[in-house]
Amino acid sequence: MTALRLTPLLIPGSRRSMRLVERNVYVYRHTWLVILSGFFEPLFYLLSIGFGLGALIGTIPGPDGEPIPYQLFVAPALLASASMNGAINESTFNFFFKLNYNKTFTAILSTPLSPGDIAVGELAWALIRGGLYALGFVVVMLVFGLVVSPWAILVVPSALLIGFAFGAVGMAATSFMKTWQDFDLIQLVILPLFLFSATFFPIETYPPVLQVIVRLTPLYQGVDLIRSLTVGAISPILLVHVAYLSVMGFIGLAVVSRRLDKLLLT
């Protein structure tokens, strides 16, 4: 039922939820500098680990087994991780604050907008921000000569897909949170994903059993997707990644929409 109701909302131009995006644009017009911050995270990692550590490492086997420079290996993974982190920050801490301490949503519910519109609108805003960061990072990669395949044109949409998947699930998780302490649990999930999803070293480093587990985790889908597109190692497995992340996002959205009904309409 909820999933059915969500589908029309997600069609681009779902006007009511776009009002939330507009609200955020108004807010950030006053504090536009804050918005720049998200751009630096992957850049700093790239400079430190990609070029610093990469100078010691040299080349490393790429997605199709061909050796590639370490910077080229790690840059797409950093973009995927940054998309995840950005979406998680927006959909957990910021979302929790708006839900519990800021009466913004309460006021909005007295208008024709519904909790589902709010969920979709907030997520759309997180994605727009994430998309801008991804675009900025792709430009940086271009400057450093780290874009070697025309398939890289799909890198930004892929980053958005990662943001969608993690943002929706993050919001769903946040809707169950009672206190700020509960967020430690989220970090307990996000940090290992960041470190172990074949982000900094090839998945072949793991023993076979662990490889299987890593291949089932969500960030790995994103890392492998963006890395393969960047170096042009196209295979049908990329479609599996896309499907995995899409399903994850829609499930998250269905859950959060239902939870918001419960939390806000008492």
Added chain:
Amino acid sequence: MPHLPDATDPSPLIHARGLTKRFGSFTAVDAIDFDVAPGESFGFLGPNGAGKTSAMRMIGCVSPVTSGTLRVLGHDPASHGPQIRARLGVVPQQDTLDNELTVRENLVIYGRYFGLSRAECGRRADELLDFAQLAERSGDQVEHMSGGMKRRLTIARSLINEPELMLLDEPTTGLDPQARHLLWDRLYRLKQRGVTLVLTTHYMDEAEQLCDRLVVMDKAKIVAEGSPRSLIERYSTREVTELRFAPGIGETLDGRLEGLAERIEHLPDRILLYADDGEAAAAAVHQRGLQPEAVLVRRSSLEDVFLRLTGRSLAD
């Protein structure tokens, strides 16, 4: 039983029968019946916790009805929430302004939530800023404004969609007297324009000022219904004589005030004599040799009605 307006009235803006709201085992609103006619100014009067806000939230389509019938603007909130809300103006008990935006932006974005064009939102925002006497504060951050200004902005915001029905939950609670009078004046003007007002309050003067008709709520139920004047006539005398005695004396008066008034109410800090001629009652008290520290003769108010109906004062 509360008396209800003429049943032949074609289309009440709000129609409730057996309206009930339960939270778990707690019943916040217990099977209340009422109708609100177009253009009317209708009040829920009652102490905190009487169920006023719960009733308002159900009417505002942000709280599902547990049982009973509710029609707002002719529709069922359960199935037509967004359509109904599009035609409501809601002033919640606590300000829910967007602190991250300026005064004018608050109005504009709120209009956008109703699907109005940017140009239209801007035009209405400027009009409403004048109406709320906030035009000079247009570019200020909301956070730094006084309580009265925030309240006026909240009311202005609720008008951005030119609502047919306004729901005001304790519109002036916490405001100083000047700010309250300014707000009452604005609400009165809206009423003059034909906007239907539904408000909750625990201030008698507010109910008397603003409401054509009201229901008195206590412990989730409606205990009386009528115009402020008719309620006073029905449940109280024309005047009230308030007597204050030195501490300890009040309890020793047993029976000595008997017969001086139609009804005598003993409150912790004072004794109320309900009589049509308050001055005569006061004189009679002195004739009996009693010496209260202070005597006040006043007209009956809704507070007296409430006291009569529930045995408690509204401020409790």
